[in-house]
Amino acid sequence: MLYLVRMDVNIPHDLPAEQAQEIKAREKAYSQDLQRDGRWQHIWRVAGEYANYSVFDVESNDELHGLLQALPLFPYMKISVTPLAQHPSAIAQN
Template sequence: MLFLARMDVTFPAYLTAEEVTDFQVREKAYSAQLQQSGKMQGLWRIVGEYANHSLFNVESNDELHQILSGFPMYAHMKLKVTPLAKHPNSLS
């Protein structure tokens, strides 16, 4: 099952620069693991925003929920998930 997820991150003002850096380091490691496993098949930054679009290929809604809630920045994310289906005009 393919899903496109938009993730917008907003850190609370009370976090220190060191805490934000720690989130970023852990987030990078987690997303690398997902990409290497094939569960995250694409990752694109949205220009001018602290946000991204990610493409996930998972077995179920529950698996996707588990993956998304495992992101270190999850508590500071606004998520929009869109299920995808093959377009009849797609060449791939």
């Protein structure tokens, strides 16, 4: 199942810089592992914002929820999820 996910990040200004950097490093490693295994298919930065749009390919809503909840930045995110379906005018991918 494909999902379009928007993630808006809001790290508190009073979070110590060293702690914020450590969380960001863990976030990067985790997200890149998911990209390598194919579950996090695309990630695009939203220009001018601390936000991204991503496409996930996972088996279920529960799997997606688990992946998102495990993001190190999850406590500092507002996340919106849109399930995607094949469009009848799209050229099918092989």
